[in-house]
Amino acid sequence: MPAMSGLTAFTDGLVPSASNLNNLGTNIDTLCQITTGKAAATGVTSKGVTKPYKTVNGAAIPTSFLFRVAYNATAGNVDSSWLMSYDTGVVPHRDGWWRIEAQAAWDPYAPSERRIGIAVNGTNDSNIIACSSTQMAAPNPYNQRQQVSCISHIGSGTTIYVLVWQDSGVSANLDPNTQWGTWVSVVWEAPW
C-alpha cells in the first residue's frame, strides 16, 4: 500500500493540479487499508469482525484429549469468516494482524486441569500459537470459566481453531451464551 503523503494546500483562483487531487485519493485509500485491511475499491464498510459462540450446552470433550470447539451461531461475520458447515474454524480473508480472544465455560466436574489454546492451520499442540491458559478447575458445583487473548500475524485463508483439554476423568461439556458463554472473537487490527 502507498505510504501516506503530505496534504496540499489548495489556493483560490489556481487550477488544482491532477497530482495534488490524486494525492488526496491515494491518502484516502491508504487510510482505508490501514483501517480495514482492504482497498477502497472493494466497497468495504468495516474491518474484519467475527464472533462465533455456542448456543447449546454440550461438546462431550473426552478426558485427556485435545479437542476442537464447535460453535452454533455467530454474532458478526464480516467476510463470512465462519461457516456453519465448518463450525470449528474461523478463516480470516484479509492479511494482517488479528486480535483473537476466546472463552471456555466448563460445566462443573471434579477438580482437575482445564486448558484452552488458540491454534492456526492445524489442531495439534504444535499448532497452538503463543496463547494458552491452563487452570485447576474449581470443585463441583462451580463452573470453570477461562479466557485467552493474543494478537497474531495471520495470512488470508489461515484457519484459526480453539482447542480445549481436560482431565476430569469423564467427558466434559461446555456452556452456551446463556451460561457465561463459550465463544471466540477474531478481529482485524492492523495491516500485514
Next chain:
Amino acid sequence: MPAMMPPTTFVDSNIVRQADLNNYSTNIDTLCQINTGKKASTGVSAKPACKLILSGNFSVPTGGATGVVTWGSAPYNNDTMWSSVNPDHMVIQTPGWYRIRAQTYWGAATGGASPSERATNIHLNGLLDPLNVTASSNLNMSGTASVTAQVIAFERLTLGAAIYVGVWQNSGVAVPLKPNGSWGTWFTASYEAPY
C-alpha cells in the same frame, strides 16, 4: 453507511467533476464512521471510550447473589457512557462492536476459608448470573491472599445497551476490591467497529 468507493484518477487540463470530488467526501465520511461510529458532521474527534475506577475499597459480601460494582469516577468518558447518577454501569451511546475489559483486584480474605472462589463477570443488559453474563473469570483460591482477575468481552452493542461488572466470592468473610494505587479495579469499554 455508504460503501467505500475507488478514488478517481484526475488528469491535468480536464475539468474536475463534482461527482469525483463528492466521492472523496463520501469516502472520508465512511472512514470516519468505520473508525468512530459517528458521521463527520457530528464533529467527532475520537472513537467512543470510557474507563471507570473505584474511589475506595468496594466490599463484596460472601455468598448470596452476584453483586454489581459501583464505580467512583471516570478518568475518560468521551461519549457520556457513564454518569455518577447511575454509577454501576455504562450505557452505549453509539452502536457498534465494543471491546470491554475489567480488572478486579481482590484484597485478602482475612479469616476466610480456603479454598474458595473469586468470580468476575461482564454483564450485558441485566444482572442475572449466568443469564446476562457475557464474559467471566472464576479463580479457585487455595489461600486467602490477594489476587487479581481480568476479563475480556467483545460485544455487538445497540444504542442504550447497559454493561456492568458483577462479582461474587464465597470465602466466608467480606472481601474488598481495591482501587487504583493498589494494583487497581477498573472497567473499560471502547468502540472497535461499526454495528
